[in-house]
Amino acid sequence: MLNLVRKDFIALKSSFWMSLLYLVVFSAAFIPKMSSSIHLVGIYTAFATITLGTMIDIKHHNHNFLITLPIKRKQIVQAKYLLAIIYAVGGVLASYAIHVLVNQYFPELNKPNYSIHDILGPVGIIFVLTSVYLPLFYAFSKKGASIINGVFFILLIALAQPTAIFMNMLHESGPQSDLTIYWILIGTLLLFIASYFLAVALFTRKDL
Amino acid sequence: MNIIISNASSDPIYMQIMNQIRQSILSGELRAGDSLPSIRQLAKDLQVSVITTKRAYEELEKEKLIDSVVGKGSYVSGANTDFIREQRMKRLEEKMIEIIQESKELSMSQQDVIRYLTLLFEEE
Amino acid sequence: MTNAIELRNVTKKYAQFTVDNVSLDVKQGYITGLIGPNGVGKSTLIKMILGMVRPDFGTVKILGCQMPVQEIDIKQRIGIVSDDCFYYEHLTIREMKKLIAPFYKKWNEQKFNRYLEQFELSPRKKIEQLSKGMKVKFALAVALSHEAELLIMDEPTSGLDPVFRREMLDLLADMMQDERNSIIFSTHITTDLDRIADYIAFINRGKLVFNEAKDEVLERYTIVKGDLQLLDADIRHKFVGLRETAVGFEGLVDNRQDAERLFGSYAVLDKPSLEDIMYFSAKGGRVYA
Numbered sequence: 001m002l003n004l005v006r007k008d009f010i011a012l013k014s015s016f017w018m019s020l021l022y023l024v025v026f027s028a029a030f031i032p033k034m035s036s037s038i039h040l041v042g043i044y045t046a047f048a049t050i051t052l053g054t055m056i057d058i059k060h061h062n063h064n065f066l067i068t069l070p071i072k073r074k075q076i077v078q079a080k081y082l083l084a085i086i087y088a089v090g091g092v093l094a095s096y097a098i099h100v101l102v103n104q105y106f107p108e109l110n111k112p113n114y115s116i117h118d119i120l121g122p123v124g125i126i127f128v129l130t131s132v133y134l135p136l137f138y139a140f141s142k143k144g145a146s147i148i149n150g151v152f153f154i155l156l157i158a159l160a161q162p163t164a165i166f167m168n169m170l171h172e173s174g175p176q177s178d179l180t181i182y183w184i185l186i187g188t189l190l191l192f193i194a195s196y197f198l199a200v201a202l203f204t205r206k207d208l
Numbered sequence: 209m210n211i212i213i214s215n216a217s218s219d220p221i222y223m224q225i226m227n228q229i230r231q232s233i234l235s236g237e238l239r240a241g242d243s244l245p246s247i248r249q250l251a252k253d254l255q256v257s258v259i260t261t262k263r264a265y266e267e268l269e270k271e272k273l274i275d276s277v278v279g280k281g282s283y284v285s286g287a288n289t290d291f292i293r294e295q296r297m298k299r300l301e302e303k304m305i306e307i308i309q310e311s312k313e314l315s316m317s318q319q320d321v322i323r324y325l326t327l328l329f330e331e332e
Numbered sequence: 333m334t335n336a337i338e339l340r341n342v343t344k345k346y347a348q349f350t351v352d353n354v355s356l357d358v359k360q361g362y363i364t365g366l367i368g369p370n371g372v373g374k375s376t377l378i379k380m381i382l383g384m385v386r387p388d389f390g391t392v393k394i395l396g397c398q399m400p401v402q403e404i405d406i407k408q409r410i411g412i413v414s415d416d417c418f419y420y421e422h423l424t425i426r427e428m429k430k431l432i433a434p435f436y437k438k439w440n441e442q443k444f445n446r447y448l449e450q451f452e453l454s455p456r457k458k459i460e461q462l463s464k465g466m467k468v469k470f471a472l473a474v475a476l477s478h479e480a481e482l483l484i485m486d487e488p489t490s491g492l493d494p495v496f497r498r499e500m501l502d503l504l505a506d507m508m509q510d511e512r513n514s515i516i517f518s519t520h521i522t523t524d525l526d527r528i529a530d531y532i533a534f535i536n537r538g539k540l541v542f543n544e545a546k547d548e549v550l551e552r553y554t555i556v557k558g559d560l561q562l563l564d565a566d567i568r569h570k571f572v573g574l575r576e577t578a579v580g581f582e583g584l585v586d587n588r589q590d591a592e593r594l595f596g597s598y599a600v601l602d603k604p605s606l607e608d609i610m611y612f613s614a615k616g617g618r619v620y621a
Contacts, residue, residue, distance in 0.1 A: 003434045010431045011420050056420070065418035067384050069435045070407035072400075208384040218603075220551065252505035257530045258362060259545050 004071065004079035005086075008053055015056065019049045023091075027098050031109065036164040038099045038114060042122040043163070044156060046091025047129060050084050051149050054137050058145045063208050073204045080134060081196050088126040092119055117170045117181070124188045125163060129156075131195035138203040209238055213254055221256055225264035233273050233284055234296050240286030244274060247282070271295070334396070336360045336482050336514035342380060342390035351376050352538045353390075358531075361511040363504065365525035365546070366518040367606060368535035369614045374518045377535065378486045381516075382412065395482060408437055411475025413468060415487035421460035425453060425470060436478040447473035464491030472500070476507065483507065483515045489524050501528050522606035532606060536613055546606075553609055554588040557581070558599030570594065573612025584612035 026044045030037035057063065066076055096119055102109060129152070136148050170181065209232045213224050232238045244250075247265055251258045265282055268274045272291055276282040285291075311321045337358035344351040351373040358364045368374050379385040381392060383400045392399040394406045419428050425448070433439045448455060451469040453462075462470065468488050475483055483504070489497050505528060507513050519525065525532065525546070533543040542549065556571075560581055568574065570590065574583035584604060585591040591601060 006434065007431050010427055011423065013427075014422060060420050061416075061418040062420070064384065065420075067382060068407070068412040068414075069432070070404045071435065072403055205386065207386060208379070220547065222547065246509075248505075248509050248511065251528075252502070252509065255501060255505070255527045257528060257546055258508065259530045260547055263547070 001071075001075050001079050001082070004066075004075060005082060008079065008083055011056055011062075012053055015052055018052055019045060019091075022048045023094055023098070027095075031099070031102055034160075034164065035112070036167050038095055038118055039122045039125070039163055039167050040160055041098065042092035042095030043126055043129075044091075045094060046088045046122075046126050047133075047152070047156060049087045049091065050130060050133070051152065053080075053083060053087075054145060055149065058142060061142070063141065067208060074200050077134075077138065077196065077200045077203050081130075081192075081199075084126075084130045084134065088123050088130070091126070092122045095122070115171075118167070120181075120185065121167050121170055124185055125159075125166075127188050127192045131191045135195055135199040135202055138199045138206070141206070209244075211250075211254065213256070221254075222260045222263040222267070225250075225254070225256075225261060226267050229264070229268060230271070230273060234292060234299070238284045240284050243281055243283040334360045335393075336395060337381060337516065338391075338393040339377075339381070340391045340393075342377070342387045342392065344376060344380065344385060344387050346376075349373065350538045351380070351387075354535075354538075354540045355390075356533055356540055356543055358514060358516050358533075360514045361508075362530035363508060363515040363517060363528055364531040364533055364543075365522070365529035365606075366516060366533050366535065367520065367522055367525065367610055369610065370520055372536050372614075373538040374520075374535050375486060378484065378516075378518055381484065408478075409480060410482045410484055411472075411478065411480030413471040413475055413483065413485045413488045415464075415468075415490055419459045419467070419470075422458065424456055424458050425462075426455035428459060428470075429455070429474075432474055438479040440477050440479060444473055444477035447476060465493060465496055468492060469496070472503065476503070481513050483513070483517075485515065485517045485519075487519055488517070489519060489521055497524060504528060520610075522610060526606055534610065534613065541613060549609065550604065550606075552588060553584060553586050553604045554591050555602040555604045555608055556583050556585055556591055556595055556599050557602065558595065562595070562598060567594070571612075572609075573615040575612070575615070584608060 023041065023045045026041045027037070030040045034040065063076070067073075096114065099114060133148065133152055137145060140148060209229070211225055211228045213221055217224060219227070229238075229244070244265075245253065247261045248258055251261045254261070265274065265276060269276060272285055273295075274282050275285045307321070316324075335357045337356070339354055339356040342351060342354045349372070354373075354377065356377075366374055366377070376385060380387050381394065381399075383392075383403055386400075395409055397406050399406060420431075423431070429444065433441070433444075451466075451473060453466060453470060453473070459467070459470075468491060472488075489500070492500065501524065504515055508515065517525065517529065529546050531543060532546045532549050534541040553572075558580060560576065563576070563581060570585055571583040572586050574581060588601070595601065
């Protein structure tokens with residue numbers, strides 16, 4: 001499976017500048033204007049990178065190639081979910097790093113101080129999105145991937161406001177509702193795992 | 209040893225291979241103990257099916273002209289030079305019968321044929 | 333004799349056609365040619381062997397292992413060369429190799445480099461810059477470099493020039509020097525198989541017509557050419573397929589002795605090629621259907 005992860009990195013090597021570009025563009029767009037920019041930059045960058053990976057697979061009929069290699073279909077799905085985790089964490093941490101720098105050099109933007117919630121929250125949201133996205137991707141792959149990607153981008157834009165509200169809630173609820181937050185996190189993880197099994201079931205039955 | 213396969217020939221390919229190897233053995237070009245190319249090597253060289261070369265070798269084994277040892281390959285049978293001589297005699301006989309039939313068609317008598325043959329022998 | 337591939341009662345229904353209850357043995361140590369017109373189930377069959385398509389019924393066994401349960405073991409030991417191999421177009425040959433090699437336990441780097449040299453493939457070239465034939469060469473290099481015991485070739489020669497096609501036959505024969513190796517070769521260009529195939533499996537309209545030694549097939553069938561007046565209803569039925577023109581008929585009979593008895597010297601009997609057999613079988617069915 002690590003070979004499969006490696007495969008995605010090699011395949012995406014020449015496209016990682018796109019992820020950086022996303023990071024820069026989203027940062028430039030959100031940081032000056034929105035108070036919850038830290039979350040949006042992370043979520044958008046991570047999710048854009050995930051779709052970048054799936055699009056490159058679709059463009060090259062990658063599943064027809066992967067099927068020739070000594071791996072099981074289950075492992076192909078596994079690797080994609082693992083990559084989603086890596087991209088989620090990577091995107092959110094990159095966003096966090098940028099915001100720390102912004103706080104340092106542009107204090108006039110008046111960004112709040114960030115807590116662990118500002119990392120876990122967006123990671124959770126990406127997990128939820130991915131949990132819906134990847135099974136759809138494996139169910140429709142070639143035929144529907146570009147449509148699914150389009151729908152998800154509209155969804156992401158539409159979600160900007162609710163995300164901000166949700167993150168505010170996290171902040172204002174204070175320590176007494178920590179328990180609720182942990183329940184939400186556990187729920188998210190369970191959803192993510194269930195989604196993985198669903199994607200495996202869909203993909204192993206599929207004719208390529 | 210050369211083996212040449214003709215697509216124009218009406219003989220199946222295995223028979224062409226068989227005839228030419230047999231010819232090489234009977235003519236003495238291949239001697240007892242000489243090794244033959246492996247079935248798979250010969251198939252590759254002639255660009256024919258392995259089954260074809262295998263069949264040619266099997267037929268030659270039946271005629272006791274070659275021996276095959278698993279793992280070692282095939283070689284010209286040294287078992288009986290008598291047999292080879294016998295085979296060659298048999299072929300000679302076939303040709304003589306041909307001559308007799310031909311001469312009958314030309315209405316030559318036995319004496320005529322023998323005389324003709326003696327003449328040719330002397331010229332050789 | 334052991335089998336490299338064993339299909340048992342494999343069935344797959346599609347809207348347009350059905351692969352119908354196919355049982356096929358691909359013998360170990362030999363080259364089997366899978367022939368048939370386009371769109372009759374050849375590629376579906378290959379896809380089922382590779383596990384890309386799951387059969388509705390039936391079982392697939394490869395190198396003694398069950399698909400898809402032992403898929404990983406199987407794929408370590410097989411090489412796949414396809415008409416359209418789906419590599420990442422934007423990568424170079426070297427990058428693609430780096431991506432593929434770690435998957436295989438028996439990857440032989442020296443062999444791979446030797447094949448690249450032999451095939452005149454530059455490792456710095458991008459996949460998208462390769463012609464169809466060069467892609468097939470690359471796929472072949474990959475397949476031969478991980479010591480595949482079974483080579484599965486799906487229409488590999490359709491994009492190749494005649495010179496390399498001949499060279500490839502030599503490479504395949506090289507692989508067949510080891511009698512543990514096997515090759516299945518699907519194609520509609522039967523001239524490649526006329527030369528080197530040991531067995532021929534003929535698929536037509538989703539069904540296996542025969543799977544026999546090539547020499548036997550070619551000896552059993554015969555082409556009959558003659559005067560139209562020879563044809564009556566009974567005689568027509570002897571033909572697998574028949575082509576009638578203003579100046580005579582030409583047809584395929586699947587029993588040479590029968591044909592010899594039947595037509596004697598009234599008609600010309602010719603050796604068929606695999607293409608003849610394929611053409612008349614495909615045509616014939618339509619006439620009598």
